[in-house]
Amino acid sequence: MSASDTNQERRRRAPLFPWIKGTLLTLGSIAVTMLGLLFVTFVIGRVMPIDPVLAIVGERASQSTYDAVYEQLGLDKPLIVQFFYYLWDVVRGDFGMSLLNARPVSEDIARVFPATMELATLGVFVGIVLGVPLGVVAAVNRGSWIDQIARVVALVGYSMPIFWLGLMGLLVFYGVLGWVGGPGRLDIFYQDIVPTRTGMILLDSALAGEWSVFRNAFSHIVLPASLLGYYSLAYISRMTRSFMLEQLSAEYVTTARVKGLSERAVIWRHAFKNIRVQLITVIALSYANLLEGSVLTEIIFSWPGIGSYITTALLSADMNAVLGGTVVVGLIFICLNILSDLLYRVFDPRSK
Amino acid sequence: MSDVTSQNQSWREWLTTDAPTSRRHARLANLYQGWLTLRANSMAMFGLGILLALLLVALLAPVLSPHDPFEQSLGNRLQPLGTEGHILGTDSLGRDILSRLIYGSRITLYIVALVALIAPVAGLLVGTVAGYVGGWTDTILMRITDIFLAFPRLVLALAFVAALGAGIENAVLAISLTAWPPYARIARAETLTIRSADYISAIRLQGAGALRIITKHIWPLCISSLIVRVTLDMAGIILAAAGLGFLGLGAQPPSPEWGAMISEGRRFILDHWWVATVPGLAIFTVSLAFNLLGDGLRDVLDPKDGSQ
Amino acid sequence: MSLLEVENLWVRFPTRQGIFDAVRGVSFTLERERLGIVGESGSGKSMTGRAILRLIRKPGIVEADAIRLEGRNLLDLTEPEMRKVRGQKISMVMQDPKFSLNPVMTIGDQIMEAYLLHNNTSKAQARAKAIAMLEAVSIRDPERVMRAYPHEMSGGMGQRIMIAMMLIPDPQILIADEPTSALDVSVQRQVLDIMDGLVKERGMGLIFISHDLNLVSEFCDRVLIMYAGRIVEVCDADKLHQAKHPYTQGLLNSLPRLDQPKKHLEVLKRDDAWADGESVGGS
Numbered sequence: 001m002s003a004s005d006t007n008q009e010r011r012r013r014a015p016l017f018p019w020i021k022g023t024l025l026t027l028g029s030i031a032v033t034m035l036g037l038l039f040v041t042f043v044i045g046r047v048m049p050i051d052p053v054l055a056i057v058g059e060r061a062s063q064s065t066y067d068a069v070y071e072q073l074g075l076d077k078p079l080i081v082q083f084f085y086y087l088w089d090v091v092r093g094d095f096g097m098s099l100l101n102a103r104p105v106s107e108d109i110a111r112v113f114p115a116t117m118e119l120a121t122l123g124v125f126v127g128i129v130l131g132v133p134l135g136v137v138a139a140v141n142r143g144s145w146i147d148q149i150a151r152v153v154a155l156v157g158y159s160m161p162i163f164w165l166g167l168m169g170l171l172v173f174y175g176v177l178g179w180v181g182g183p184g185r186l187d188i189f190y191q192d193i194v195p196t197r198t199g200m201i202l203l204d205s206a207l208a209g210e211w212s213v214f215r216n217a218f219s220h221i222v223l224p225a226s227l228l229g230y231y232s233l234a235y236i237s238r239m240t241r242s243f244m245l246e247q248l249s250a251e252y253v254t255t256a257r258v259k260g261l262s263e264r265a266v267i268w269r270h271a272f273k274n275i276r277v278q279l280i281t282v283i284a285l286s287y288a289n290l291l292e293g294s295v296l297t298e299i300i301f302s303w304p305g306i307g308s309y310i311t312t313a314l315l316s317a318d319m320n321a322v323l324g325g326t327v328v329v330g331l332i333f334i335c336l337n338i339l340s341d342l343l344y345r346v347f348d349p350r351s352k
Numbered sequence: 353m354s355d356v357t358s359q360n361q362s363w364r365e366w367l368t369t370d371a372p373t374s375r376r377h378a379r380l381a382n383l384y385q386g387w388l389t390l391r392a393n394s395m396a397m398f399g400l401g402i403l404l405a406l407l408l409v410a411l412l413a414p415v416l417s418p419h420d421p422f423e424q425s426l427g428n429r430l431q432p433l434g435t436e437g438h439i440l441g442t443d444s445l446g447r448d449i450l451s452r453l454i455y456g457s458r459i460t461l462y463i464v465a466l467v468a469l470i471a472p473v474a475g476l477l478v479g480t481v482a483g484y485v486g487g488w489t490d491t492i493l494m495r496i497t498d499i500f501l502a503f504p505r506l507v508l509a510l511a512f513v514a515a516l517g518a519g520i521e522n523a524v525l526a527i528s529l530t531a532w533p534p535y536a537r538i539a540r541a542e543t544l545t546i547r548s549a550d551y552i553s554a555i556r557l558q559g560a561g562a563l564r565i566i567t568k569h570i571w572p573l574c575i576s577s578l579i580v581r582v583t584l585d586m587a588g589i590i591l592a593a594a595g596l597g598f599l600g601l602g603a604q605p606p607s608p609e610w611g612a613m614i615s616e617g618r619r620f621i622l623d624h625w626w627v628a629t630v631p632g633l634a635i636f637t638v639s640l641a642f643n644l645l646g647d648g649l650r651d652v653l654d655p656k657d658g659s660q
Numbered sequence: 661m662s663l664l665e666v667e668n669l670w671v672r673f674p675t676r677q678g679i680f681d682a683v684r685g686v687s688f689t690l691e692r693e694r695l696g697i698v699g700e701s702g703s704g705k706s707m708t709g710r711a712i713l714r715l716i717r718k719p720g721i722v723e724a725d726a727i728r729l730e731g732r733n734l735l736d737l738t739e740p741e742m743r744k745v746r747g748q749k750i751s752m753v754m755q756d757p758k759f760s761l762n763p764v765m766t767i768g769d770q771i772m773e774a775y776l777l778h779n780n781t782s783k784a785q786a787r788a789k790a791i792a793m794l795e796a797v798s799i800r801d802p803e804r805v806m807r808a809y810p811h812e813m814s815g816g817m818g819q820r821i822m823i824a825m826m827l828i829p830d831p832q833i834l835i836a837d838e839p840t841s842a843l844d845v846s847v848q849r850q851v852l853d854i855m856d857g858l859v860k861e862r863g864m865g866l867i868f869i870s871h872d873l874n875l876v877s878e879f880c881d882r883v884l885i886m887y888a889g890r891i892v893e894v895c896d897a898d899k900l901h902q903a904k905h906p907y908t909q910g911l912l913n914s915l916p917r918l919d920q921p922k923k924h925l926e927v928l929k930r931d932d933a934w935a936d937g938e939s940v941g942g943s
Contacts, residue, residue: 032495033502036496155644159636161636161639164628170621171629175621254760258713259746274763311599326511333504348764
C-alpha cells in the first residue's frame with residue numbers, strides 16, 4: 001500500500017523537472033538562434049563596401065566632421081563592443097536611421113509590415129482552404145486522375161518563377177481581361193479615404209464601413225493573394241497528401257473500418273485527426289515562406305510591404321533599412337517556428 | 353550485325369546477374385538496376401531529356417543561335433513573335449530573343465553547376481564532421497546550421513548580395529550560403545547511423561583513422577541521399593538565381609540571364625508581352641525538368657521516401 | 661445453416677511481375693465454434709480474414725463463389741449494407757494494439773464510437789456500456805482508462821481494450837488475427853482467457869488466426885492448415901497428431917514436445933507440390 005502511495009507521489013512530482021528543463025533548453029536555443037541571426041546581420045553590415053560615415057556626412061564633409069560621426073557611430077571601438085551596441089539597439093527596437101528618407105527604420109517597418117501581413121495571411125488562407133482538401137482527396141484516391149491533377153498542380157507550382165507568373169497574371173487578368181485592379185493597393189481615387197488603424201486596408205475599410213474602398217482594395221489584392229495562395233497550395237497539398245498516405249496505411253484505420261464506420265468518417269474523424277498536428281507545422285512554415293515569397297510578388301504588384309522596402313533600400317545601398325528588414329523577417333521566422341512547436345505540444349496527446 | 357546484338361545480350365546478362373563476381377561488378381549491376389527503374393518512369397526520362405537538350409544547346413550556342421545575342425539594332429526593336437529572322441521576336445534594344453535565350457542557358461547551367469558544387473560539399477563537410485566527432489563540435493556546428501536555417505533564404509541572399517555587390521559570382525555565393533544547411537542536416541543524420549554500424553567499428557579496430565573513415569566509408573554512403581536532394585533543389589536554385597537576376601542583383605546587363613531578361617521585358621509587358629514571357633517559359637521548363645528528374649531519382653535511390 | 665460459409669475464395673494482387681494469388685480457392689464453414697487458421701507468414705491466413713470483411717483494398721481483388729453469413733451472401737451487399745455487417749455482425753481484433761488503436765483519440769471515445777454506430781442510444785448510455793465492457797475485460801479503474809490515450813496503456817491492456825471495443829456491438833463472429841503475437845509472453849495467456857471467456861459466454865463464432873500451432877491446437881476446436889494460399893489440411897484440434905499432410909507433420913515435428921523429448925528437432929522440408937493441387941474443403 002505504502003509502496004504504491006510513494007509511486008503515485010513520484011508520478012505526480014517527477015514530470016515537473018523534465019518539463020522545466022525542457023522549457024529552459026528550448027528558451028536557451030531560441031535565444032542562441034536569435035543571437036546568431038543578429039550576429040550574421042551585424043557581420044553583413046560590417047563587410048559592406050559602403051562607408052556608413054560617408055553615407056551620412058556626404059563626400060565633401062571635412063575630416064573633423066567625418067571623425068566626429070565616426071566616433072558617434074562607435075566605429076572606433078573594437079568589433080565585439082560594436083556588436084553589443086548593435087544588440088542593445090535592436091533590443092530597444094532601434095534599427096538606426098534610414099539613409100534614404102532620414103526616418104527611423106523601425107517606423108518605416110511598422111508602416112510597411114501590415115501590408116505584407118495582409119497579403120501573406122490571405123495567401124496562406126487560400127492555400128489552406130484549397131490545399132488541405134486537395135491533398136486529402138489525392139491521398140484517398142491515390143493514382144486516380146484527381147491525384148494526377150494534384151501532382152501536376154504542385155509540380156508546376158514548384159517549377160514556376162513566382163515573379164513571372166505574377167507578371168503573366170497581371171497581363172491576362174488586368175491588362176487583357178480587366179477583371180482585377182492593377183498594381184498597388186488601391187486606385188488613386190480611393191486613397192486616403194480610410195483612416196489607418198491596423199494598416200491592413202481590407203480590415204480598415206471594413207471597420208470604417210467604406211465598402212467601395214473595400215471592394216477596390218479587394219480587386220487589387222485578389223491577384224497577388226491568389227498567386228501566393230497558389231504557391232502555398234502546392235506545398236500544403238503535397239505535404240497533406242504524404243501525411244495522409246502514411247496514416248491511411250496505418251492499422252487503426254483498418255480498425256475504424258472494421259467497426260463499420262463510413263469511409264468519410266474513417267478519413268476525417270480518424271486519419272485526418274492524426275495529421276492535424278503535422279499540418280500546423282506545415283502551415284506555419286508555409287506562412288513563413290510566404291513572407292519571403294512576398295519579396296518578389298510585392299515588386300511585381302508595387303505592393304508597399306516589407307519585401308518592396310528591403311529591395312528598394314538594397315538598390316539605394318540603404319544598409320540600415322536592409323538589415324532592419326532582414327532582422328524583422330528573420331525574427332518572425334523564428335517566432336513562427338516556436339509557435340508551431342508550442343501548438344504541437346498542445347495538440348498532440350503523445351507529447352504530454 | 354548479329355555479333356553486335358549478341359554482344360549487347362551478354363552485356364545485359366552481365367549487368368543483371370544475381371551473382372556478381374566482383375565488387376565493381378556488383379556496383380555496376382546495382383547502377384544498371386537503378387537505371388532500369390528510372391527508365392521506366394516516363395516523366396523522369398522526359399525531365400532528363402530536357403536537361404540533356406539544354407546541355408547540348410549550351411554547348412552549341414554559337415552554332416545554334418541565329419544572331420549575336422549582344423548585337424543591338426534599334427530600328428528593329430520589339431519585333432513580335434514569328435518575325436522573319438527573329439522567330440521569338442526582339443527585345444527593347446532590338447536584340448534577337450532566341451539567341452539571347454540560347455546564350456542564357458550557359459549562364460543558368462553555370463550558376464546551377466557552381467551552387468551544386470559548393471553547397472552540398474560544404475554541407476557534407478559540416479554534417480559528417482559534426483556527426484562523426486560529436487560532443488561540443490556537433491552542438492556548435494548544428495547550432496550554426498540552425499541559425500542559417502532560421503533565415504528566410506531569399507532575404508538572406510539579398511542581404512549577402514547587398515554586402516558583396518551584385519554579380520553572378522556573388523549571387524552564386526549568396527545562394528550557396530543559404531543552401532548548405534539542409535545538406536549538413538542530411539549528412540549528419542546519415543553519419544550518425546553509419547558511425548555506430550559494426551563494420552565501422554571493425555575498420556576502426558584495424559587501425560583506420562577518423563579521416564580515412566570519413567572520406568572512404570562515410571562520404572560514399574551519404575552521396576546518394578545528397579544527390580537526390582541536390583536534384584530536387586536545382587529547381588529552387590534556378591528560381592532563386594532568376595529572382596536575383598530579376599531584382600538586378602545577379603547577372604548584370606547586357607548579360608542574357610533569363611531572370612534579367614524578364615526584368616527588362618517587364619516594362620513592356622502590356623504591349624509587347626512576349627519579351628518577358630519567353631524567358632519565363634524557359635526558366636519554367638528547366639526547373640520543371642529538374643523536378644521531374646529529382647522525383648524519379650528519389651524513387652530509385654531512396655524508395656522509402658517515394659511519394660509514388 | 662452454418663453461421664459462416666466461405667466457398668472458393670480467391671484474393672489476388674496485380675504486381676509488376678504479374679498477378680499474385682495470395683489466397684487460392686479456400687472453402688470452409690464456421691459454426692458457433694472456435695476455428696483456428698494456422699500457417700506461416702505469407703500463407704494467406706490474414707488475407708482470408710480480411711477478405712471475409714471485404715477489407716482488401718484496391719488494387720487487391722476478392723473473388724469467391726459465395727461468402728455467406730447466415731445464408732446471406734456478403735459479396736452481393738452494397739458497401740453501406742456491408743458497413744452494417746462490419747462491427748455489428750463480424751468484428752476483428754488485430755495484432756498490435758500499439759498500431760490498431762487511434763493514437764489521438766481517447767480510449768473512451770473509440771469504444772463509445774463503436775457502440776453508438778450500431779445502437780441508437782444516448783451518449784451517457786454508451787458511456788455506461790463502455791465502462792461495463794472495460795470491466796468485462798478485467799480493466800481496473802475503467803473511468804480513468806476512458807479518459808486516457810492509447811500510448812498510456814501497456815500492450816496487454818491495449819489488446820483487452822481492443823477486444824472490448826470489438827465486442828461492444830455484440831457481433832456473432834470475431835476474427836482474431838494474431839491477437840497475442842505482439843504481447844509479452846506473460847500476458848498472452850491472460851488476454852486469450854478473457855477473449856475465450858467472452859466468446860463462449862456470448863455463443864459467438866471465433867476465427868483464430870495464428871502461426872503458433874501449439875497455441876491454436878490448445879485453444880480451438882478445429883484447425884485449418886494453410887500453405888501458399890491453400891488449405892492443405894483440416895482436422896480437429898485434439899486429433900492434430902494424426903494429421904496426414906506432410907506439411908502439418910513437418911510443422912509438428914519441428915516443435916519440441918515434453919512427452920516425446922528428442923535430441924534434434926527436425927527442420928521443415930518444403931515440397932513444391934504442396935502449393936499445387938486442390939484446396940481441401942474446411943467444412
